[in-house]
Amino acid sequence: MRIASQGWLLVAILLIGGAASADQPNLTTANYERRVFDIPMRDGVKLHTVIVIPKGAKDAPILLTRTPYNAEWMTRQKESNDMRVLLEGFDNAADVIVEGGYIRVVQDIRGKHGSGGDFVVTRPLAGSPFNRTSVDEATDGYDTIDWLVKHVAEANDKVGIIGTSYNGFTALMALVNPHPALEVAVPMDPMVDGWRGDDWFHNGAFRQYAIAAIHGSESRDNSAEFPWNSADRYETFMRAGSVGELARRHGTDKVQFWRHIVEHPAYDEFWQSQALDRILADRPLQVPVMIVGSLWDQEDIYGATAVYKALEPRDRTGKQVYLTLGPWHHAQSIFDGSSVGKIRWGHDTAKWWRQQVLAPFLAHHLKGAPMDVAPVTAFESGSNEWRRLAQWPVAPANAKLYLKPNGELGFDAPAGPLQTADYISDPANPVTFVPRPMRVDDNGDQWESWLTADQRTIAARPDVLTFTSKVLDKAVSIAGEPMVKLMASTSGTDSDWVVKLIDVYPDRVADDTTMSGYQLPVAMEIFRGRYRKSLSRAEPLESDVPLRFEFALPNAHHVFRPGHRIMVQVQSSWFPLYDRNPQTFVPNIFFARPGEYVKATQQVVVAGPDASHIELPIRH
Template sequence: MVWKYALGLALMLGVAVPAIASPATYDERPAKLTNPNDFRDFDRRVVEIAMRDGVKLHTVILVPKGAKGAAMLLTRTPYNAEDQTSYGHSPHLASRIDGYDSAPDVVIGGGYIRVVQDVRGKYGSGGTYVMNRPFVGTSLNPTKVDHATDTYDTIEWLVKHVPESNGRVGILGISYDGFTALAALVNPHPALKVAVPMNPMVDGWRGDDWFHNGAYRQYNDDYVWEQVGTKDNSDHFETPNADVYDMFMRAGSAGALASAHGLDQIGFWQKLKAHQAYDSFWQEQAMDRILARAPLTVPTMLVHSLWDQEDIYGSPAVWRALKPADKAGNLYMSIGPWYHGQEIERADMLGPIRWDADTAKWWRMHVLAPFLAHFLYDKPMDVATVTAFQSGTNEWQRLPGWPTAPATTKLYLHADRSLGMAPSDSAARIDYVSDPATPVTFLPRPNKLVGYENNPWKTWLTTDQRPVSGRPDVLTFTGPMLDHAVTIAGMPIVHLTASTSGTDSDWVVKLIDVYPDEVATDPAMGGYQLAVGMDIFRGRYRQSLSKAEPITPDTPLAYEFALPQANHVFLPGHRIMVQIQSSWFPLYDRNPQTFVPSVMDAKPADYVKATQKVSVGGADGTYIDLPVVQ
């Protein structure tokens, strides 16, 4: 036998022979691997913090070595605390937190203790998961715990068990984590000294993730599946088409697609389907309404992105709700030229639009860092109540409030497809045919869902609108070349008068900055159509947001709705443009243009062509109220 020969040879040569392991112990891994961590400049602690109902929440604490009297920065997330605190392989804290929700330059520069916690029901935490868990005391939450109580209990534990801290806590986060940062302001813990909700989810019906003025954002179906379906997002939403335009079209209605893809088993999807109007379900959990019930006691900086493709409604809505009663001066706001969450990334560009500097880094160093340090370390700060980036001039502004101008300057649509600050004397109606079989796309095809590599989702709000401006089902109105700058700072209000041959309709209105035909310094921008603000309104909610009603066909009716906040200068040589259309697909589900009780359950026969007529000129002509700075 070969092994006997080898053993004999080893004995003759005097070589030590290790004991032959048994099959049960034949393993080269240690029973427990210990990392010496000698190279680390931080201490990583993982704890399970018990909440008042006994549920334990998985929490990662990163403490800089040698820290003493350090403040803590907390983020509560459904997006995996382990991933957010284990970036890369470096032993240096600055590299390990270079991920979602973290601004390493601010965290490291401030010497903060970084704390990231999985919300209940997600990843390492126990308990059940409910999307944007409603608050205790509402009809939507039968338990005695919510994000406010969980934050309170977490902070209570942290100030008692992290000896390196100074007993002060700040909370910050983006998107869902921005929502949890807002939730912390409801009955806040005394040790919570500052909050920075960035791009927070505030009202899922009015204009954040799920609906925009009643139109369902079906592009989020994959998020609903992955976020709610499993604890660790391990089961992925499968798309049978490389171009999801085809997937949504072939399915028909949003409800049919959801059923075909298994979403009917997801509790949150059932709620979306059951609450297509702005009923008590949405009103009871709108964060601006909740926070307005009590004075703000924690210094808070809301962070808003002018081209936020996911939560463009939230921060300004909270500002409007809270600032009038903010006698103590606790509420601040920052407005940046960013997509959703870009304030913690590099931000010298947004799509093809150049800002001439890294706007996010400037904001973090000159606004975020001193703001946090002031309330967590008593350091002096010089931060304005509102810090706003003005696109067009590409300059930061220090403002005492927001908006800086009322929306009272009327921009009128004219029958010759022009625009003007004065109405035309003659009234007219300009028509187009909206066909659900050939909907207007929000991006040129092919369309891909949000998570795919190289997807333009982040920057789609700044994409050139020329691909649709010449479609026969898109009305385009263009103003004269400007000989002077026109500055707007606030929320444009659409006053649309229109009729439809159908009994339901969607209306999409876009306010656009048209660049000069040639731009010498950037030839690619010649003639570019940059949307400054655009949104959709589902016509069935014209009379009441909380109750759907059919539209009287072939009757001019008034529609009023807001476009997102803008802080923009239309420069000399540019033109102002307005576009109107009746679909925005596949971002939003198609309106069948026949009134049915549930748009999500529309049948193929319900989808019909409709002739849309927009009224211009005269007493009832369509116009947009602009917040022009005089």
Template sequence: MTKLRAGLALGLLLASAGTVWAAPAKGPVYDERPTTITQPVAARDYERRAVEIPMRDGVKLHTVIMIPKGAKGAAQKPAMLLTRTPYNAEEMTSQHGSPIMAVALDGYDHAPDVVTGGGYIRVVQDVRGKYGSEGTYVMNRPFVGTSLNPTKTDHATDTYDTIDWLVKNVPESNGRVGIIGISYDGFTALAALVNPHPALKVAVPMNPMVDGWRGDDWFHNGAFRQIGISYIWEQVATRDNANKYEVAEADAYAHFMKYGSAGALASAQGLDQIGFWQKLKAHQAWDSFWQEQAMDKVLAKAPLKVPTLLVHSLWDQEDIYGAPAVWKALKPQDKDGLLHMSIGPWYHGQAIEKADTLGAIKWDADTGKWWRMNVLAPFLAHYLYDKPMDVPTVTAFQSGTNEWQKLGGWPAAKAEKKLYLLPGEGLGFAPAAEAGTVDYVSDPAKPVTYYPRPNQQEGYDGNPWPTWLVGDQRAVSGRPDVLAFVGPVLDKPVTIAGAPVVHLTASTSGTDSDWVVKLIDVYPDAVAGDRAMGGYELAVGMDIFRGRFRETLSEARPLKANTPLGYVFELPQANHVFLPGHRIMVQVQSSWFPLYDRNPQTFVPSILDAKPGDYVKATQKVSVGGADGSYIALPVVE
């Protein structure tokens, strides 16, 4: 009280003396953070610049530039490696809280050992509408000049403007730029090839998104990959992926069965607010919406101008269609030999990781590191530093023998040798003379899973999603709704190099049906040195076809019930040797849940909106033997 009175007295004294004095408007700030923060950077082996690069329409794109120390004044100026991403440039370039550039890039970067080993300036940019970049966001933004993009900008123009700014504003560089990326970032790397900037000297699209309907992220031959619903929500709903897809069920099987159709689930999860989801619902066939933005079709309109290395993973669980499709579209007109391709034994993006195994399969060496050091590094250095290169047109890993091959082209063989489905669920290279069928009942209430339950929610850590394509198919071989045609024990190797082609003749008692076909390598009952592989059923290639698109991919049409009909579709690329002592198997089934939505087996205009009463059991009959017997045409290398 004494101090209070003294204070009041002092205040009265000052006021009566005519002195101007103002008490603090607020009390002390209760915050231990500084108003601004200065990041210590002395320990960094690089200089970090975060810049906002203006595009031609005034939108600014957030870009992180990492320049190795010593670049300024170096005898050989470094080139720039660019990645354009919707996945947060700041996070991708600041991993592990490390001041060391290679470590700061590790985990997200596209081969940090190659980046730092080559002394490159690393540039990572948020695409428009995502994270730090201005503008609106459109999934896989279509190109200017199509009916799908009414604006004057796209990923090609944004890449051009970005490279133009970089070569003018990063004096430490040698003025050459390469672009590299995986998945969505692989799509943006392909987009850079449309009207490329003169400073763009090389492109490495890895596992790129190319055609979302034919066989990449959203559909496979018309069957909807419903597990992508969570990705669509998180990727589109907010600029920074802040709104998470909330799931009560630990088992994805239970989650998807709870709602019935994919459309009902999406509505319950809020996706009706999302523009891209509305587009998916409106374009369930391979119509102009998909064809106008398919990258293989877009790029085929003009000759390739930039040296390009396509990277394909044989067991890519997300974008297994894309890279080979671009190769097929561009290579015939590649008169200057600018197009190369690498084919590795990897899951999606595994080329930049340790890759000595894939699930239970062992490759006897780190295939990712070998490829980065012997293919990726010299390829980039050749075009960005004029260093010599001994990289073949095609570098392909052959599973079975577990060896890398240097090839002059791809595929190495045409799909011509017929592997016939036989009565009694047999398999062989000679057809059965007598025609017959092998039957099963497909029940949408009890769909076949794509890996055993519980189906953990998909992601990238701690669950089977990255490696499910090499999962042991014995998990479903004994089901009564899965046919398993098995051949005899091989006494000599069977080598395939290309895409097997399914020629399935089958009938259904319904008016729509899905057909899943798998080409499988069955290991011997006992494997010396690796007992876990005894009897293993390794899928070499498998895919799904939605029956309603049998006549034309661009329009859904009902099937004629109880009538044998022909279905022809490719399985993914394979480069494999079925070794002596192994057997070949072909499995046929009619569901692949919950990866793909269930076909109700009753024709409805929109399967995404199918009602509970639409889902019915169907008797499926696969034709074997005779003139119309089912077979797979294998690209056998004699």
């Protein structure tokens, strides 16, 4: 959720627009006209809307984005008489918009910046138990499109909606009851399910970094800053103890959405009723959609493939549901895509995708142009090539990669009786997700790239189990969702399990020695043990009894090349990105007391009939 609080994020600027006003550039040679309107919704609330029209436009399609990130800021990235420069920046894909001759419309959603009404985070559907009003982002999207096709004289009757992150959520909401003029949707890195694996939780573990976004969510201009009391976020979280106590100290507990979060720590009706993949799976598929996901998305890695999985079976023609999986961090598809952190792809993958996939896809549906876009366009890391695919996943997860005694890893089942690998998990010394310090003043380099960060410093810790294959003599290609089948026990009554699938580079990489021995994460995920039996109901774990924990890793499209090795790491904390599990079962971890955080002996079964393994979707 890209509200001014995570990573580099966005500068929040409060610029309230007037009704039906025109805002022209200073230079008479400008190649666009910029208009500002406050558009009325069905309940009378007016939403601040900026329209940028190419000079000489006639019967032009509209590209709409509905945002909490400030429509004025997004449509005036730089003062210029050139439309492309004006729009260059977050969520605009200015090259595609300008070269395609589209009318650009960006609107503040209700309760944000220049718009009236109140803001509700990922507002639930109207008429649901959690929204008793008659409006939501679906109705607002419908009313906006209806107004645009009636009042923008230069436009035709074709509208596309596009957006990243929260704007991806609003793009998907427009599909719930789409306006007849809505011809296409492109949700990119969308927020889909805040509990299963997007912004707020991953499989029940709370993403503590989100507290800053939540803290500022109710301010109209996103300007309420979380009062970090240390330059290192690690210190801030550790000193407070529980994240609930941290929220109390800084007043975040007064924010309505925070209260919703702490009142619903399990995957109950509150979260299930808002999960957009579930919502859209129950509705007719009426609008062509290209779902865009980033394979190293540090914020919303779950949503894109979840929506694709829900919608693709409903595509009877094979021409309505498309998927892109790019080698990007969150929102990188509209910026330079040459690398993520230290991992370089050999070309600007984002520019290639915008020119070869996004542009023809939009032109086909909004202007009737021919296109040659595959149902699935997926970048394959390792080979560093784009692949045109008929469907996703390419392969089922059916090849078992076993965790073995003595830190070995392989596709043959370990022989012999039951054996375990042990470690001590101590909440007082949690495993970090990046090396300290976790900078409050991070300008993006730490947050954006942490999912590709070298894992060697983590592998050296005694509370991290590391399993490594022999050097590969042939390539191993995966294309889909790896499934963890972890058999493990804890001496406590609750536990988190973090599993990482890693590509280990050769000991010496001749053409780039900085990558020698690099441990590249391919897919990593956390699971909160109390939800082993049911995601919607927490239960204590039976101490010192091996139990099966099953969960999916994020989708991966990767080649482990000959000369490389495959690695799996297992640990029980991932701090301070995720809140610490006290390892004592408590009704609500948000309010765990200091004495309830205890050390625990963790045992992972690595031999015997129930040996732990990962089922890999190997592509032959």
